[in-house]
Structure formats: structure tokens, C-alpha cells
Amino acid sequence: MTPKRISGIKFEVLSPQEIRRMSVAKIFTPETYSDDGYPIESGLMDPRLGVVDPGLRCRTCGGKAGECPGHFGHIELAAPVIHVGYAKLIARLLNGTCRECGRILLKDERRDKYISQIEKLKELGQNYDEIVKEVFRVTKAVKKCPHCGADQIEVKFEKPTFYYEGDHKLTPKDVRERLEKIPDEDLPAFGIDPKACRPEWFVLTVLPVPPVTVRPSIILETGQRSEDDLTHKLVDIIRINQRFLENKEAGAPQLILEDLWELLQYHVTTYLDNEVSGIPPARHRSGRPLKTLAQRLKGKEGRFRGSLSGKRVNFSARTVISPDPNLSINEVGVPKVIAEELTVPIYVTPNNIEEAREYILRTEHPKANYVIRPDGRRIRVIDANREELAEKLEPGWIVERQLKDGDIVLFNRQPSLHRMSIMAHYVRVLPYKTFRLNPAVCPPYNADFDGDEMNLHVPQSIEAQAEAKILMAVQEHILSPRFGGPIIGGIHDHISGLYLLTRGEKLFSKEEVMELIRPINVEKIPEPKYDGKWTGKQIFSMILPDITLEFKAEICQGCEKCEGENCPHDAYVVIRNGELIKGTIDEKAVGAFKGIIIDEIVRKYGTEEAKKFIDNMTQLAIRAIMFFGFTVGIDDEDIPKEAREQIEEIMNEAEKKVEELIEAYKAGNLEPMPGRSLEETLEMKIMQVLGKARDQAGKIASQYLGMDNAAVIMAVSGARGSMLNLTQMAACIGQQSVRGERIRRGYAYSNRTLPHFKPGDLGARARGFVRSSYKRGLTPVEFFFHAVGGREGLVDTAVRTSQSGYLQRRLINALQDLKVEYDGTVREQTSGIIVQFKYGEDGVDPMKSFRGRGVDVKRIIKEVLAEKEG
């Protein structure tokens, strides 16, 4: 069953002879089904075209509904019709050849020169479009045929499918006759291979009829049959064709014949492509335009992008996700219902036949769902036939067993923007209906639990499972190839928890320590530091492997003179040989994007150790935060009266200053800044004043918000939020902006934002400055401005996603065939063309580099020095 290799694909044009040869039926009637529901002879539906109805057999090949692939028929057109797709090409050809003798409008030697140029490029594998373009361009300009001397007065025009020679309109028949005159030797100059394609074939005399399987009918709820759009179009074509024939026989006047011919051309054109510019699209009775051949293929939902490059697949599942901190980062919680439906095939061999039998005999999960015999028959495993099947089992059979714990699956969240959007996880079958994942692995998927859904795929062969396990495992992707740092790590509560645990010297009794350590595998706990009690730092050290690091924590305030180890804020982290001696653990140490400790462990001890550390660290952090208790309430944003009064004063001052600036501007006293107009200067100064006011207010508020305030803890440790968020909640929200400027437009014509203000009012309040804090609440006018500014944010998020999505698609399409070879060169996979002689010019894998640098010099120095000492 080895798949065959395709050695090549060539596209040619169908000749009328070929069409007639491959057809199994000549179609005359526009009727589809007869009165008793049977398909009609010589009609559009199955004389011998194929079957859709289960039960019927195909007349041509004898296959049943699933087997018969369908067969082509043909329609003899009463008169030739132009094929829309080739319309432009036909025009160019007509202009490039003589209207009398049909030869190309070039002397033989020039023609031969072009032909040899094209040959050469073809050998190199290069594109020869430019040369062909030049040939068309050059020949179009020629006025007199170099071979027969005839004049080429006309420059022919065409719109959808019409050709005008001067004033005279060319019929498709005329066009075909001219194309027939073009000799084979001239064609290569136009980039056409005469063996594959004769120009006259661009004008259709026979129309191939696609098999019934390509345009099946559907049965509506009402029981009626509804025909496919293509079938409708073909019916139209046949009808007109008939009328045309009848009229021609009956000797109708030229005009009528011409009209009918045009109508026939319209129907054939619209059948091939219904979105051609210049003609009204054919519509259903309902008014919606028909979906014809070109539309079936075109982008996104069309054949290429929607059915070939991407498909719906079996052995997949999708549900809502929810967090489970008790899972390891590389596990995924699978609902039992899903695990019972998804299966893994066991190819029965003498080695595993006993195991396979067991699955068949089991009545509960994990059991066998289906059994497949060598003849291909699928048998559902039911209580009634269990014993029988278990006995009949032989090597060569396949047993499909349900998904169970330890199986490897691919887990993914869309949009899949980087390789970490799909990773391999181990299955853990759990009750209830959601997929469960460890929160630490949310950042690479960009998942949150506000209703997100994720997809699961089950690799079906042993090779696929092995590949997933080795290449796509979660722990292999702890470091991001984008910036060389960890992308999996502690988030939110993990960071708050560890901060609370390791700040200062909090003491824990033995029982308390045991409770915190419970999920972690520690072999031996160190001696208590103080009088039978352990410190938080000691507890954290129990999960640290032997590493040595020194760095400033996230909470570091950047005091002018850094005291280093003796930092009074406990913000300088010192870890020696796996022991946390000084400093507080927060985002910088253990977070998803900074995580210095995680980074170090991955590089020094490998991915397995790092996975264990992250598992342990998250477990410990959660227990720690549960131990302390952590909550946020509205009173976390309370500030005492004096503070509020101070803030009021600052706001008043600021508004006054703004008024002063406006006065100065109106009086003409304002000095413009270099390079900017007066208005710009005014606006900039105002924004400055107001911004400063907000910041000052924020400073006052933070004076009164201590480290016992939960919001402050989260902001400072890097778990969530920032001082700006706190400022806005407690003190003052600040200036709203649209496109970087204060709110300008609002109340149409009268030069103001709202009718609440006088026209021309440039004051703080009138242009979107919000004085209040979230806690105090906004005035209606403030609320309106806040909505205006906020809306801009939402809109540009939406626009940004679609723009970046398109960019990503283009990049991917351009890069996907490139591969780094074993010698470090980057080559295109099929053609062997070299793109880079060394990957990225330096051969460095960004995932393994330290934050993007090729060589981590500091680390080398550190290690060498440490060796010398120890």
C-alpha cells in the first residue's frame, strides 16, 4: 500500500476531438427527470453520466453510489462560442498574427531568436513570461504582414467576449477560422506548445458536460429535489442551443440568429465564470448569483484553499477549555465522552494479538469500538459479538480502541500563528465536558478561559505518534524561537503566590511546610532555619535544582544607588547552588516571558528538568497563595480624605493652567515650538500638562497604597496590571484620545464635541479629559468621551488582526518550502535552489540562542570562572 509518487503534472487545453472521445453520452434535452422521478435519456442527469442515488447502479461502469466517480458527457454547440478564460489571450493572438495568412507578424529570423531565448530560459527553469509579453507587444504594433504583405489596419478591442475589427464585429466563428490559420511553427514564439494546444481550441465547438457526481441534486425538507447551480446553467445552455438550431433550420433572419448567438455566448460565459466584469451575473429566482465553475475554485472557501490545502478531518475533537493546575504542563484533560469516541488503531500482529483481544472483550472504557477485517469490512463491536470477534481475530486485522491515558494527541488553538499553537500532549481522561490544561501553558496558545475552545487531533500511526512525542512535545517548546526566552511559565496567581511566599522571611511550622510541599517530589527537606521553622525562601529552594544566579527582581524600584545583595526592598535575587539566599521571586524569575530561572534550567539541565520545575513551581505557587488567601475588593482602591483633597487641588491647578494656555494662544502670546504650528504647540502643551497632572495624582494615591494592597502586589510583582491601572482606579483616569489627539469631532458642524459646551471650547473637560477615577465614577460627559476613546481601541484591534493575518499568510506561502539542510544551507525543497548559504548568515537557531545573540559570552565567562573556583 505504498503511495505512488507523482512525477509531474502538465496542463493542456482540451480539443474538441478529445472532448468527444472521452464523453459517454451526447446530451440533447434540457430536461432532467421524468415524471416518475427517473433520470431521462439524453438529458442532463444520468443517461450514463454517473449515480448519486444510493441504490442505483451506473450504466457506464457499474459502480454504486460511492464507487462510481462519474463520467463526462458532451453537448454539440450549434455555433462556436468563445471561452471566457482565454478571451484576452485570443485578442493578443489575433493582434499578433496576420488577418489574411495567419502567420506571426515577424520575420522568420526574429521569430527564431525569440524562440531560442525562450528555450534557454526553460532549460534554466526560469520564467519566460517577459519574453512572451515582449513578443505580443512587438507584433501588435506591426502594420503590414512581412509574409503576405496584407495590411493589418485593425487594432482589435474586446470587452467580456467581443472582438471588434475597426467597426466590424467578429463572430466567434470568424475568430476560430483565423486562429486555425496560425501555423504550428509560429506558436512557440507566443509561449504556446503546439502539441499541447492549438489556438482554435480556445473557441468552443463542443462543451464537455460534467458528471452528475460533480453537480449533485439535493433533497429539501419538503421532499422536493433541488438541482445544483451548474445543472441549472447547463439547462439554460441546452435550451438556447436547441432554439438556435431550430431557428437556423427554419431559416430565421440574421438578426434573430445573432441575438440567439449572443445569448448562447452569455450563458456559456456565465457557466464558466459568473463573476466576469462587464456582464450581469446569472441569478437564481431568489436573486442570488449562481455559483459556477470559477467560483467553485476561487479563494478561501474554494477548492484550493478550502478543500485541498485545508480540509475537515476525522479523529478530531473540539470543546471549551478550562484550567486544571493539577495536570502537568504536557498533559491535556480529555472528557470521557470524547475519549470514548476517538480511537487509535492497533494493527494486529502476533506480538500484540493478546492485547488486542483484551480490548475487544472489555465492556468499559478503554475498549474497542470497531474491528476491521482484511477485506475492508468494518464491524462495530457490540456485546453480542464480542466473544466471536475476539476468537476470529488474526494478524492482519485492525482493532480501533478508544483513547486512553498516556496516548499522544495534538492540541491546538486557533489562530495558529506560530508552531507553539499546536503541541503534543499526553491524554488524561477526566469526567465532565471540557478540555483541561495547565494554566502555565496558556501563553503559547494565547488561550484564556473566558469561553475559548480548542481542537484535538489523534495521530493514527505509530510513526505519527513518535514524531509528535519527540518533535512537538510541550517541554521542547518552553523556549520561544522568536526571542530565545521561555514562553511557558508562571502567570497571574503563580507569580503573586511566589511573591507572597518568598518576600522577606515568613516562617512556617512543620505542618504548614508539609501542606505546601505535598504535590512535589522532594526527597529530603533541609533543616529549619529558625527554631524549628522554615522560611518561604527555603521552601522555594526545595524545588530548585543546582543553579547559581544573581539578578534584580521585577519589584526593583531602580533606586539610584543599588545596594545589590543588601537591597532593603529584598529586590536583588541571589541563588547559589540551588538555594534562594536573598531576594523575592516574581515575574522576572519565573514568569512566562522573562523567567530567568526557567531559562537557566532549560539550558543547563534540559527540557525534562525544566518541565518538572515548572510543574512544581506552579503547584507550590498555588498552594502558597491559597495559604495566604488573596482577594481584591473595592476598598483596595480607597484612599484617605487628605489624598483625595490633594488630588482635587492638582486637577484644579491643571485645568487653570490649561485655561491660561488657551488665553495665551487666543491673545497671540503663545510661542510656537520649533517646527510646529501654533495649534500643534497648544495641543501638545495641553496634553503635557494634563498628563503630568494625572501622573502626579497617581503618585499621591500610591503613597497611601501600601504593599498590603492586593492590587499593588499584583502590579509590582508583575502578575497582572501596572501602576497606571492603579492610578486610573484610585486617582484619575486621564485624557482620552483618538489617533493620538484629544477628542475633536463630535457635534457635527459647530466646532465642539458636544452641545454641552460652547463652540470653540478648547478646555480640558471639553476635549476629553476625564478627571474622575474609576472608583469615584464618571460624569455622563466623561463617560461619553471614554467610550469614544475606547471604541478606537476595539476597532483597531479588529483591523489589526485581519491585516496581520494576511501578512502572515503571504509570508507562510513564500517560506513554506524552505528547509535548512545538513550543511547549513537553506534550500528550496523541490527545486534545490539555494536561498541562503548559511541559515540567517550565522547558522544560529534562535530558539537555542540566548535572547537572540549568537554566543552568550557572559555565561561562558561565568562558567569558566566558576570552574576555576570550584
Add this chain to the structure above:
Amino acid sequence: MKFKLQDHILVPKHELLSKEEAEELLKILGVRKEDLPKIRADDPIAKEIGAKPGDIVRIIRESKTAGRSVVYRLVI
């Protein structure tokens, strides 16, 4: 008193490979001439070097990530 392109800071060093060097290169890389990146014969620097179609040019340039980077181009 002609201004040589190669003298300009922004132009990397371009060298013509001899027949033997070219063969050697193709053998080491295991490619045909056509698989190399290309440079046109009427490119100003190709003309300055005196490169003819079919020749191979060696280009040495400074790289932000690698210090120095060497690439080759087939003249067409």
C-alpha cells in the same frame, strides 16, 4: 579618474571565481550552476568585475549577526 563602485562603503566586495574555484564550489555544495542565486550580467558591479554570463561571483559582506558572510551568485 574613474570612480570604482567597489570603493563605496555600501558595496560589498565582489570577486570573480576562476574555473577551478567555480567547479570546486559546485562540488562542495552539490548543486548545479542554475541553483545558485543570480546576478545579471548588466549589473553595474558585474560589469566592473568583468563577469560574463556563466561565471560565478563571490560576495563578501559584513553581517550584523555573523560578522562576515560569504555568498555566491551565478552571472546570467
